[in-house]
Amino acid sequence: MSLLKYESQQREPLVDGNKDYHQVTEDIISPIEMKPTRLWYIGFWISVGLLLFGVYSVYRDVTYGIGQWNLNKTIGWGWDITNFVWWVGIGHAGTLISAILLLFRQGWRTGVNRAAEAMTIFAVMCAGQFPIWHMGRVWLAFFIFPYPNTRGPVWVNFNSPLLWDVFAISTYFTVSLLFWYSGLLPDLATVRDRAKTKFRKMMYGVAAFGWTGSTKHWQRHESLSLVLAGLATPLVLSVHTIVSFDFATSVIPGWHTTIFPPYFVAGAIFSGFAMVQTLLIVVRKVMNLQDYITIGHIDAMNKVIVLTGSIVGCAYLTELFIAWYGQNPYEWYAFKENRANLFSPYGWSYWLMMFCNVVSPQLFWSRKLRRNITVTFFMSIIVNIGMWYERFVIIVTSIYRDFLPSSWSTYYSPTVWELGFYLGTFGLFFTCFFLFAKYFPVIAVAEIKSILKTSGENYKMKMTDIEKADADKFYQEEVEHAH
């Protein structure tokens, strides 16, 4: 009976170095048992500072009203909704890595899934802020839920994409959180069982829910992960599809496009992976996890980036072509004059988007560049800027010139409080991420252990010898047989 799943020697190892099970635990868990480094404190307090600036900006939004933003009657959605879509998009990579790649049996996801899922959760939290505070009278935010009320009862409109969004985002957040936390339980138990102080024992004991590692529990855990992955796969596709419906079901030229759902989903995965790269390149260095998040992992994620980037590029060109081919003068005007014309008020943003999202990722066709950390880090930032501009282009360039030329508005730029709100969500995101990296295992320890003997470097090396011996034996037998 062969216990081990065989993996081709052609594949590079997913865990470098000479590791055994205990070493894996040691490498991943010991950073969270030590005192945080200076760098951690600096990063953390900068994030908290940004968060506080955001809190103050939001406080002003509530007390002064969102009139303090530069929105006007024509440009009713500006930075705020741009940021919302951008963050939701970033929140797509985590579930893609943990769910879709689980179904596709991609072993490399084990190194990056935990951090990517955490990133997803934090990104969705940030995204949720924008529609909530955009409501203005935020104390009435509960109106978005269908609850029996004394106003009729007047129910919410189930036919509206904005309500679909409420359900999609909240479901996505809940399911991602459950998926993430159920995966964390065994690893939190590992931290608990290593804990030295009473306080740590208690805290991680509570967090680990009393996990023991019983075979029956693992069997159920496996079943749970698989079904949650199966559920999360269509879910992750549905979320950005529904976000795209916010635009696609309207009759605004530039928004009224059937290509939006796949185009948004590809863009979301594209930007999500870019953010995962940005974070993990820093994490692997700071926490000394280069053996687990290898160049091979970075290479694999860059392949996803070049694929989704090209899908996005294809979608840009398709919608441009259809705008022309469709013969709708308004649609074509939105594309030709508001976007593609470099000298129009926002033309620069269209070309910036084209450059960042379509042209620059093509570098990753080169294996050498895909495996270069500096290039990858730089590119991940470029892609995120590009994807922010994509949403800005879609939202602002479609509405700043509406059907009535006298109400055209070309002077939209954010106020400091719009900017502050955006920076505040960065603060929220990074504060959460710093805390996560300090208190939780950033790599799925149990999952790494389960692939160690098939994909660990030292085990693969042993297999090479066995394979060679087998091949020699086979050859010998063949030769003898021939004689």
Next chain:
Amino acid sequence: MAGIKKFVVGAFDDEAVLFPAVKNVRKAGYKIHDVYTPFPVHGLDHAMGLRETSLHTAGFVYACAGLTTALGFMSWVFTKDWPMNIGGKPHFALPAWIPIAFELTVLFSAVGMVLTFCYLCQLAPFVKKHHFHPRATDDLFVMAIECTDKTNESEVTNFLQFAGAKEVNVQVAESGWWIGRYDKEQVLYREEEF
């Protein structure tokens, strides 16, 4: 059900040794209480004779409940309770309800499954369980064999040592609802299984 029970606990450091050990222990007629492993060891549940989990079936039932709730509620609201004229569109607007129906299907299924999982495995904050070996979540595969009045502990200890266990000891643990009972789960060992 609560009571004090004795267990002979053997810790293995390699799953390749663990598998034949599980087989031999069952063959010899000892009752494996449980095997604790740091990661899911594929095929161990089979080797121990545990039946398949039906958690996924529960997930399907919850999904059906979610779908029914969503469609039932939306059609009740828009056709019976408060029919609203939205741009002259039909009240029973099934295509427009697909997104919410889908989301609630997924939500019910995921939340229901996780709660069921926690219930079945008795996982919750502040639950205290007996841990047979602190390294069972690190690098050891820990097998606990339940002792009855007739069990000769030293015999089982020797048996486990011979089977390749690195550490063997006898532990007393309070068995309660939380410790889990798989008496009904575990089928008797049959030769043709392997």
